[in-house]
Amino acid sequence: MRGPWFTSVLGIVLLGGITVLFVTGLLSYAAYNPDLSPVNDKTPDKGILGFYLFSWPTDPHWLYRLTQGVHVTLGITLIPVLLAKLWSVVPKLFTLPPARSLAHALERISLLLLVGGGLFEFVTGVLNVQLDYVFPGSFYPLHFYGAWVFFAAFVAHAVLKTPMALRNVRGMRGPRQLPEGERELVAPDPDPPTVSRRGALGLVGGGSLLLFGTTVGQDFDGLRWSAVLAPHGGAEPAGGPGGFQINKTAAYAGISAAERSEEAWRLIVAGRSGTVRLSRADLLRLPLHSSALPIACVEGWSTSDQWWRGVRLRDLAALVGYDGDPPDVFVESLQRHGAFRRAALRANQVADPRSLLALFVNGEDLTPDHGHPARVIVPAAPGVLNTKWVARMTFGDL
Structure with a gap:
């Protein structure tokens, strides 16, 4: 099952999905208006990485709801695809010798940035969604700088591999017809198959649909019961005029009833x-x-x-x-x-x-x-x- 066709199909899915993730992530960063320094700026050393920043608009009023909802839901949905893609190229990641030439060494370094950056971005993103800040430092600079490193490696990899991936998807070639770099993905003496490539893609797609279905409901009233993987999902909020989601309670924020009373507050x-x-x-x-x-x-x-x-x-x-x-x-x-x-x-x-x-x-x-x-x-x-x-x-x- 493991081979260029399977890897190429997953790579094409990630090509589109990660591009959307990167664009919506940049929009999310711009929505914070980080140029309002130093108040909103969590990444003061961004330099030219903030070249695209603009004053975030107020129309349409649901803009951030859309862009950030797509960013988070798509990111979680792509996790099975990313893991399957990494599994499919495991033989290439551990080939020996690790560097056969200077060009090969540079390619290996780019793969380190690609794989490491991808895992870092997905892991920190999921932890942030779950409000679980176990990593050192602030999420904002870690995710922002990590995104640029990962996407730079991703673009370089896509430029080199997309033409080959499209050829592989159109028609499967035998091991001897493959370029040397792709032969490493094919087992020289494979065991009898237990699942077809289409069956494997169905498993990956089913996993993605499961994650989508248990996450997307956090954006829709009436479907929150289905968002069991989201921190504010799994149950509808309490009823009444104030029966909608919050992140922090007054008690968590350390605000006493006395200081927010109408007699004391100004x-x-x-x-x-x-x-x-x-x-x-x-x-x-x-x-x-x-x-x-x-x-x-x-x-x-x-x-x-x-x-x-x-x-x-x-x-x-x-x-x-x-x-x-x-x-x-x-x-x-x-x-x-x-x-x-x-x-x-x-x-x-x-x-x-x-x-x-x-x-x-x-x-x-x-x-x-x-x-x-x-x-x-x-x-x-x-x-x-x-x-x-x-x-x-x-x-x-x-």
């Missing part, structure tokens, strides 16, 4: 004309607006549109001297630990009329775990930028 808004302090009652006296927006997180899960009601961010900017086009804003949370307890939003995100400092969701006060007394909600933004338990907003130069 929102500080700073900008060009000075600083104002607003209680929740003060905010309720300002014009309130509603938006129907989802929450979508880097782990791949998302909610359907929830009805949020609160004060527009651009109206808060106007309170501190920005009556025209609002600037960027720096948002700080009551949260004491964890990533993105501080976050920045672009001027285009602040200006969008759907961007709110939300006080209500689905007709009721925010629950403590959804950010009471106030949280940010912005169309198309990653969940971590929709800061909960907001304490201070600074408009202007960061």
Whole structure:
């Protein structure tokens, strides 16, 4: 069964799948607006690797929900294909001598980057989806730099091998007709077959479909019961206006009931004309607006549109001297630990009329775990930028 045809079919599937993963991963990175340095920038030494960055748009409002949902679900779905591809080339990975010439040594190094980089990206990605940060360091720089190393090796490998893979898929050749590099994939004295190549592909495809079916439901209300492999899957959330997914509870974030009480809590808004302090009652006296927006997180899960009601961010900017086009804003949370307890939003995100400092969701006060007394909600933004338990907003130069 092991041989160039089987390897080539798997390689062509990975050629398309990994390309989509890389593009959606770059979009996920851009969605964090890392050029809002140093607040959102988790990879300050990226240099030219950030050449493509752009101000993340707010339309369509489901954009990040789509791109990150595809990224995570496709990545998990491709795991059986990747493992089968590695199994199919095991003989070539351990050929002796390890380097027959300088050119062969360079090829072996590129394979080390390709295989090692691929395993690293898939493993760290799955661990991040499962909220299991057992690896040293931050996920953001590890996954970002690892992606560039892996994809550079992947592109070089694809350029060299794709024409050969297409020939192999169109017609199987005998071992003597194969180039020397491909003969290493064929067993010289194979055992009697126990499964056909098509049967093996069916096994790999079935494994991928199983992973797809037990993951994709985390993006759809009514199907979450099927997403048993996702951290927010396997069961529908509790009912009621606040019955939708969260990552961190108020208790986890270290926020006491006393400090988020309406008597104690004050929102500080700073900008060009000075600083104002607003209680929740003060905010309720300002014009309130509603938006129907989802929450979508880097782990791949998302909610359907929830009805949020609160004060527009651009109206808060106007309170501190920005009556025209609002600037960027720096948002700080009551949260004491964890990533993105501080976050920045672009001027285009602040200006969008759907961007709110939300006080209500689905007709009721925010629950403590959804950010009471106030949280940010912005169309198309990653969940971590929709800061909960907001304490201070600074408009202007960061």
